Amino acid sequence: MVDGVPFSGEPRDSREAIMQATFCALQEHGYAGLSIQRIADQAELSKSTFYHHFDGKDDLLLSFLEYILDTFDQLFQLESSGDPHNDLKTFMSLILGDLPHAEELPDRDAALRAYVELRAHAVRTPEFRAKFTETDHRFTDRVATIIEEGIDEGVFADADPELTAQFLLTMLDGIVLQSATREDDPVEPMRESLEAYIDEQLVVQDET
Amino acid sequence: MVDGVPFSGEPRDSREAIMQATFCALQEHGYAGLSIQRIADQAELSKSTFYHHFDGKDDLLLSFLEYILDTFDQLFQLESSGDPHNDLKTFMSLILGDLPHAEELPDRDAALRAYVELRAHAVRTPEFRAKFTETDHRFTDRVATIIEEGIDEGVFADADPELTAQFLLTMLDGIVLQSATREDDPVEPMRESLEAYIDEQLVVQDET
Numbered sequence: 001m002v003d004g005v006p007f008s009g010e011p012r013d014s015r016e017a018i019m020q021a022t023f024c025a026l027q028e029h030g031y032a033g034l035s036i037q038r039i040a041d042q043a044e045l046s047k048s049t050f051y052h053h054f055d056g057k058d059d060l061l062l063s064f065l066e067y068i069l070d071t072f073d074q075l076f077q078l079e080s081s082g083d084p085h086n087d088l089k090t091f092m093s094l095i096l097g098d099l100p101h102a103e104e105l106p107d108r109d110a111a112l113r114a115y116v117e118l119r120a121h122a123v124r125t126p127e128f129r130a131k132f133t134e135t136d137h138r139f140t141d142r143v144a145t146i147i148e149e150g151i152d153e154g155v156f157a158d159a160d161p162e163l164t165a166q167f168l169l170t171m172l173d174g175i176v177l178q179s180a181t182r183e184d185d186p187v188e189p190m191r192e193s194l195e196a197y198i199d200e201q202l203v204v205q206d207e208t
Numbered sequence: 209m210v211d212g213v214p215f216s217g218e219p220r221d222s223r224e225a226i227m228q229a230t231f232c233a234l235q236e237h238g239y240a241g242l243s244i245q246r247i248a249d250q251a252e253l254s255k256s257t258f259y260h261h262f263d264g265k266d267d268l269l270l271s272f273l274e275y276i277l278d279t280f281d282q283l284f285q286l287e288s289s290g291d292p293h294n295d296l297k298t299f300m301s302l303i304l305g306d307l308p309h310a311e312e313l314p315d316r317d318a319a320l321r322a323y324v325e326l327r328a329h330a331v332r333t334p335e336f337r338a339k340f341t342e343t344d345h346r347f348t349d350r351v352a353t354i355i356e357e358g359i360d361e362g363v364f365a366d367a368d369p370e371l372t373a374q375f376l377l378t379m380l381d382g383i384v385l386q387s388a389t390r391e392d393d394p395v396e397p398m399r400e401s402l403e404a405y406i407d408e409q410l411v412v413q414d415e416t
Contacts (some may be wrong), residue, residue, distance in 0.1 A: 030332045032240070113331045120328030122389035123321045124238045133391040166394065167401045171375075174382030181330035183341040186374065193375045201408070 015053055017043040019067045022060060027110040031117040036060075058127060061118060065131050069138065076142075084150030085203060088168075091143060092194065095172045096179075096187055109179070116180040140165045147202070156202045164202065168194070223261055225251040227275045230268060235318040239325040244268075266335060269326060273339050277346065284350075292358030293411060296376075299351060300402065303380045304387075304395055317387070324388040348373045355410070364410045372410065376402070 011017035021043035025034050036057060040047045054060040072094060079090045097108035122128035143165035150156030175190045219225035229251035233242050244265060248255045262268040280302060287298045305316035330336035351373035358364030383398045 032332075116328055117331050119385065119389050120324055123324050124240075129389060129391050132389050136386065136390060163397065163401055166398065167379075167405075170382035170386060170394065170398050171379050172382070173385050174378035174380070177327065177381050177385050178344065178378060181327050181337060181340050182344060183337050186378065189371060190374065190378050193371055197375075197405075197409075201405075 011043075014043070014045055014049055017045060018050065018053060018060070019064060021045075022064045023114065026064075026114045026117070031061075031121055034061075058125065061121075062127060062131055065118065065128075065135065069135055084146050084153060084155050085198075087146050088143070088150070088198060089195065091146065092168070092172060092191065095139075095169075096175065096191060112176050113180045116177055136169065139169055143168060150202070155204060157204050159202060168198075171197075219251075222251070222253055222257055225253060226258065226261060226268070227272060229253075230272045231322065234272075234322045234325070238321075239269075239329055242269075266333065269329075270335060270339055273326065273336075273343065277343055292354050292361060292363050293406075295354050296351070296358070296406060297403070299354065300376070300380060300399065303347075303377075304383065304399060320384050321388045324385055344377065347377055351376060358410070363412060365412050367410060376406075379405075 011020055018039065021039045022034075024042050025038045029035075029038060034057060036047060036050055039060070040050045043050075050060075054063065075094055076091065079094070080087045081090070097111045118128070119132060122132050140162065144161040147156060147159065147161040147164055151158060151161065171190075171194055175187055175194075178190075179185055179187045219228055226247065229247045230242075232250050233246045237243075237246060242265060244255060244258055247268070248258045251258075258268075262271065283302055284299065287302070288295045289298070305319045326336070327340060330340050348370065352369040355364060355367065355369040355372055359366060359369065379398075379402055383395055383402070386398075387393055387395045
């Protein structure tokens, strides 16, 4: 990892190596084609080192989701400005895979595709459903806090921070699902529509 | 099928029997557990009758997506009132699996879960990606037409019908994705938020 930028440079330890390898294997083979052998090969580790850390594929992927969330937090810390309106836009850009230091990081489309495959796995796997419920709540809390700060500072109009945050994140999930499963890419027009929604519904209009 | 209500009563022919069986098998076993044998067993048809209609699992599922779209059209025809604001709400209810004649039909959660699994399959299958791109455009056109009618009748404020339709459908996709992959069910609060969005952004406010 280089200067706190996740997924960049050499992994610090075997755990980080496994996480990077998981991401690569997921991009290349998808959830169905993911195997412990492929991840161990990619990470240049033995299967026994792998099993020292994880019980199996789903245990690994649950840790991987935690790792992605931590990564997300680190990136957001790097990028956040303290200005609520800007921070909201930064948060959206991060979710949509528009990552800073882009040349170091996995490509956007691959990240969104991996997310949709893992998320769909939650349809039939209770542990994944529990994990995504938890991460959705954490993301909602985070966005609600930004909205609350904006309301306190008079930048945002009075709104229910929690419901507004949930609305924004649901819309982002819709954009990601469509982007990963369509031939044309609706990210840009929908991002603009969402920013227009924020400007019209949330941002206090300057009446001077 | 009873009185034009899809998925109800006895199938009319072996094709409809296969479609109903596909839906049941998809609910029960998910995409990964779906097999021709299981569908043939469920439909009480031989595998050779099956292969008379379809080349294999993915060919069947592409036809199944067409069938679902046609089903959706029939239900919408049954329910639409000619009033644009009502029709928009009806369309949303149908997408969210809040089906009319509910006692005859598959349960809502099963339908949303089947949709998410099939949609995620498009991440790695170009034919599915092409099909979902096409169905997304057909749905967008349909909603854009309702919005256009509303604008012409003075019920809706001036807006870009196509972009607005895309925004609404993207939000619905987000609600469906979350609903199928979370322990708690965010459909109701998000449906209310989306209706509030339509009321505030689209519906012309009565100023009397």
